[in-house]
Amino acid sequence: MPSKENRSIFIYYPRGSSRMSGLKSLLENKPSPEEAGPLLGDYHLPPSKTVIENLKSIALWASPRQKPETFLMSLLKNIRDSAHPEQALNQAERFFCRIKDPEEIFRIFQQKKHPLRILCTVFGASPFLSGILIQDPDLFSWLIEDAVWNSSPEKGPLIQEILNACRGISDLKQAYPALRRIKQREMLRIGAKDLTGSSDFSETTRSLTTLAEAAIEAAYQTADRFMKIRYGRPMMEDPSGTPRECRFAVLGMGKLGGAELNFSSDIDLLYLYESDQGETTGVSDAYGGVQGSMGNHLYFVRLSEALTDMLHANTEDGFVFRVDLRLRPEGSQGPVASSLRTFELYYESFGRTWERAALTKCRPVAGDLSFGKEFENMVRPFVYRKYLDYEAIDEIKEMKKKILKKLGQRTSRGDNIKLGRGGIREIEFFIQALQLIYGGRITWIRERNSLRALHRLCDKELITYEDFSSLSKAYIFLRDVEHKLQIENQLQLQTLPTDPSRLEQLARRCGARDLRNFLQDLDGHRSRVQRLFENLFYEKERGLGEEDSPVHDILSEDPEVEEVHRHLSLLGFQNPHIAYKNIILLKEGPPYAHTSSRCKVLFRKIAPALLKEVSSSPDPDMALNNLERFVSIYGAREIFYGLLGETPPFLKKIVFVFSMSSYLSNLLVRHPDTIEVLIGEDLMHPEPPSEILFRTLMQGMKKISSSPERMDLLRRFKHLEEMKIGLRDILMDTDLLETSQALSRLADACLETAYTLAMEELVKTYGSPQNPLGEDAGFAVMGAGKLGSEELIYGSDLDLIFVYSEDGECSGHGKITNKDFFTRLAGRITAILSTMTAEGMAYRVDLRLRPQGEAGPLVQSLEGFHEYLDQSIQPWERQALTRVRFCAGDKKTGERLRSLITETLFHHPPDPELHKKVLEMRMKIEQEKARQSEALLFFKTGAGGLIDIEFLVQYLQLRYGYENPEIRFPGTLRILNTACRLGFLSEEDAALLKASYLFLSRLESRTRIVQDRPITSLSSDPGKNRALALRMGYANNDTEPPGRKLLDDYHAVTQKTREI
Structure with missing residues (x-):
């Protein structure tokens, strides 16, 4: 590329005193265009009325301070060397006429020679930068200070300056002007230095990137502060169950990630947060309550939208940077912000080669940078494969073909220097292809910056020094041309102008000797790039043989x-x-x-x-x-x-x-x-609520009428939805609690469907069951055990209790009592769920937790249940009832039973011997069902197993529920958290119990999902537990076999649990 010193060598300009006198005459008279033409032509100015009026206006402005012709002569000499002299003169006149302190400007011109050259260069090259100076002429004095001119923007001070300017604002939009003014000021410095040759390509791109990073970080901090004032802090639990704030990071892609932005680059961003599990703390309202709480996903989506608008919105002060979010998962159709796990699942499941190529430039630029590094580490195996990835060549070649097709494969001088043949994108594709092929094995070439990446590819002899030199020079030349296209009006231009005069102005902005040499250099660089690109993608793409396997x-x-x-x-x-x-x-x-x-x-x-x-x-x-x-x-x-x-x-x-x-x-x-x-993409969406599942299932039921077909449909639906849950669990490593709740919601939907179908059949035969007043009697299906606490796992039985509101008779001709009707209803519901058909079984049903167990009636009225609670309930039944909840049928009846249970369990002081009775029952179960042996370990009923934790939770509910209503509701983890918060458990014990519960529950889940049948023990032989350990996520290595590590953890967990 021509050196910056050759900017003015377009025409030789003669010097002489005749010019001074001619200029003086022009100012004092009204010359015709023919008379003014020779003089103005020497400065590449047309003899137009506008030019002459601009000269006279500047002379009038300067006349009180020095001879106008002397100042104009200096001005014209510098204008003559600019890219567009007529434009330069026009902008100069506008600028000088807005100067508030002309004495200061003349003092600057007298002390230094370069300020006038800087002005004229900027005015002749960029209406965008000229507009910044004309709008705020005081920026000129700032610009030419040595400390400013001889330095580059610094990220830290810029962030602090923006934040200081935003202090005290009461609305986020009040921060917009400060962001835009500081951006324009720094754009002026960067652009002026680039146009005058005071900074090279690398410094220019680095400065633009620094400015963008500072703007993003300051905007993030400002938006985050306002969001937290309104909604509180977003919280989550770490793996040990300890609450902490959820982290957020902004990831830079493309030229921002490579630290090589141009003057009108979009900034390609990804918004990343740590976890979907959690919500904001909310803020206190005027009545002492809490308002504004929302889920983490919604919080970070709104934060990302606010941050984007701060940067992207085009106000009367312009914009900061255009933001492009299309590189996120699912592109413009995907959520604006996603969790780390969502990104991971997307790239594992749907990631394509172009996304791998895009991620070669990814890096954190704002927010929690260490969290952003975790994202980089996560996607690295996706981006850089361990094996030589030649398939990347084919896919990148296809990407290039699509681009050329979109451009119409133009090859004329008006080509797109970025996307056309031999353009910037071919250099980027060339680099990324080699990085994707070899980067899995050669970590040194994993470099975001294009020029440094070329150097590293050469260093590892993946390209020759000659090719490195050719591509580096071409990249700098083409990027500089791109800069000079965009700096004119801050437009996203990559296409060369077809108008000869505008093309010549571009050549002058680029510092070329003349237009012919500029075009020769351009064609030479593009030809070399095209040749190297085609050599890689079309001639040598299969030159390297496959490895033996x-x-x-x-x-x-x-x-x-x-x-x-x-x-x-x-x-x-x-x-x-x-x-x-x-x-x-x-x-x-x-x-x-x-x-x-x-x-x-x-x-x-x-x-x-x-x-x-x-x-x-x-x-x-x-x-x-x-x-x-x-x-x-x-x-x-x-x-x-x-x-x-x-x-x-x-x-x-x-x-x-x-x-x-x-x-x-x-x-x-x-x-x-x-x-x-x-x-x-079904797996990307969580299991819907039970109401939606029920409606979906009933829509299918309406299309068929026979009972066997309906039972088969119920089973197919249950199996499909359970398969989705299972696939989410093992493929997306879904949170254990989320999986259990999804299985419980599915069970609720199937129960409601079975109840609806059974009622429909029986009402047709017997009419509706009614009380003595002729009102419909209610029937509720109550869940107990794991169903009641919404902790179902694969293969769980459904522990059910059936209750009806009151006695009476049915309204049909063949009158039967309500008790008979509801007994038949309970039997029919059980059959619909548990009968084996060609599609298998939906659920095994266990009714032994009803009053009097297997000896008691299948259904109980509320009155009968109340009598049982008052007179017959056993201590172990009190424990079981802590986990009862309404699942299907008449909700009012279910709530009435729940109230009776609450009154029995919690409206009286606890039994003084509660501790003793719970312990006796626990030991009895352990002796009967968990006879430990050298070969088997019972993780559910054995010492320190799940039953220990469940019994402890039930004891806490019965012991403290009398005075603490918040501990009365089912849910193991919920109760442990509540007990800790209320001081009934130490933080250390609560954390240990939660970790133990999650470990043992995951162990139970991973054993059951293999065969979908109850398994409550594991082998004490490490070798036999290898597959189970790998299913649980243990690493497979020889130094510590996974089966041995699983057993070590099991013994440690159960020992600590039993100690508590």
């Missing part, structure tokens, strides 16, 4: 079986013989089946990635076996293998599911069409 031996046509078994054993298969049979079935299909050659080729193509995922899964044998079963049922092997090859996240998910749960795998095998759940 044992998969080739396994899939060979004439394999050494013993060698294949050895390979499979090394891959983690416990039964390599069966594993090899499954691989052959996947490749060839069942005996006598005709499998197309294309299908076999597709399988060979996906086999390395498939076996890699299978071998790293918790249970490789189970994963491969379930996969083969599914493929044999699915049928469309070619489509399925193509889908696995085209969608690596899908392959990863389905293998993981098949290794984690035979229960979910069986559901997929039984209903292979439900595989769409793994492909679509």
Whole structure:
């Protein structure tokens, strides 16, 4: 690129006293254009009326202080060297006429020579920067101070200056003017230094990036302060259950992330917060209460929107930076801000190559930077694959083709210097392709900044020094041209002007000797970039051979079986013989089946990635076996293998599911069409409320009338929704409490459906049950146990209690008593849920917690229940009733029963022997159901197990519920938190119990999801617990086997729990 010293070498300008006299004559007379033409032509000015009037206006302004012709001569000499002399003169006249202290300006011009050159350069190149100076002429004195001119913007002082300017404001929009004024002032400094050659390309882009980072951070702090004043602090619980503030970070992408912004760059941002679980503290209202509390997601969405508006809104003071949020998950359709887990799941499930390329430039720029670093660490394996990723070349090549198609593949001089052939984007694609291919193994080349990345690629000999030099020079040249296009009017321009005079002005702004040399340099750089780009993407894209892999031996046509078994054993298969049979079935299909050659080729193509995922899964044998079963049922092997090859996240998910749960795998095998759940976005959404599930299920029921079909529909619905919950659980590592609540909501919906269907059948036969006054009697299905506390896990029975409001008779012809009607209703509900059909069973129902247990009637009236509570209730039944809640039927009846229970349990002082009775019952259960042995450990009923914690919670409720209503409601974690807050448990004990409960509950959940049946023990053999430990998330390493680590943690947890 031509040096800055060559800016003025367009025409040779003669010097002489005749010019001075000619200028004096022009000012004193009214020359014709023909008379003024020779003089003004020497300065590249047309002899127009406007030019002459501007000269006279400036002369009049200067005349009281010095000879006007002397000042104008100096001015014209500098204007002559500018990119657009006529524009420069016009802007100069506007500027001088707004000067409040002309003496100060002349003093500056007399002391230094460069200020006038700076002014004229800016005026001739950029109406945008000229407008800043004309609007606030005092900025000129600030600009040419040595401390300002010889330095660059600093992030810390800029942030503090903006925050100081925003102190005392009462509305967020009052911060907008200060942000914009400071941005314009710094843009003036950066732009003036760039135009005059006082800063090079790197300094200019670094300064623009610093300005953006400071503006984002200051805007974030200001918006966050206002949000917290209104809504309180967003809170969450750390893994130990300790509340703390939820963190937030702003991530810079694109040129912001690479610290290489241009003068009119959008800033590409991602908004990240730590957890969806939690809400804001709210703020105190005038009545001593709390208002303004909201969930974390809504809080951070509103914070992000406020921050975006502070930067992006175009006010009378302009904008700070245009904000582009389209790089977020799901683009413009996705939420403005997302949690760390949401980002992780999105990239695992749906991440594409262009998103990987975009993330090569990602870095935290505002908010909690250490939290932003956690995001970087999280996405690094997604961005940089461990293996050589040649597929990236094809996808980036396709991205480039789409861009060229959109541009119409123009190749003329009016090309887009960013997106056209040989443009900036090709250099960026070139860098990103090599980073994606090799970055998994060569960490040194993981660099966001384009110029530094090229240097590192050369350093590792991935490109030659000549190519490094060519691409670096081309990048600087093209980016400088982009700067000079955009600095004119702060517009997002990348297309060269087609008008010759405007193109020549651009060349002058770029410091070229003349237009011809500028175009030669431009064409030379773009040709070299295009050649290197095409060499990488079209000639050498498959020049590097694939690495040898044992998969080739396994899939060979004439394999050494013993060698294949050895390979499979090394891959983690416990039964390599069966594993090899499954691989052959996947490749060839069942005996006598005709499998197309294309299908076999597709399988060979996906086999390395498939076996890699299978071998790293918790249970490789189970994963491969379930996969083969599914493929044999699915049928469309070619489509399925193509889908696995085209969608690596899908392959990863389905293998993981098949290794984690035979229960979910069986559901997929039984209903292979439900595989769409793994492909679509259903899993990204939480389980809906029970009311919506019920309405959805009943809409299906309305389309069928036979009872068997309705029961099958209920089971299909329950299994599909339970599969979604299970998939969210194991693929998204959903919070245990959220999973339990989702399973409980699903059970509530199924109960309400069973109640509705049963009522409909019985009312048709017997009429409605009524009390003696002719009013409808109510019936409630109450949940106890884990259903009552909304802590269901996979395979849980439904502990139910049936209650009706009052005695009476039904309104139909075949009159029966209410008790008979409701007994039949309870029996029908139980049958609808638990009868085994072709679709299996919906739920096992346990009715033993009803009054008098199995000896008592199936249903009880409220009066009968009240009598039982007054006269017959046993101590252990009091414990069980702490977890009773309404689930389905008549809510009023359910609430009346709940009131009776509350009155019995909590409206009287606690039994003085409560502690003794609870302990005796606990020991009895332990002796009967948890006979520990060397081979088995009972994590539910054994010492320090789940029952210990549940009994402790029930004791706390019965002991302190009399005086503390807030501890009366079911929910283990809720009660532990409340007991700690009220001082009934120490913080240390509460934290330990919560951690123990979560550990043991997760252990129970992970054992049950495998087979969907109650399992309450684990083996004391570490080797037998390896798969379970991996399912629980333990790392697989040789130094500390996961099964051993699981047992060590189990013993530590149960010992501490029993001590409490």
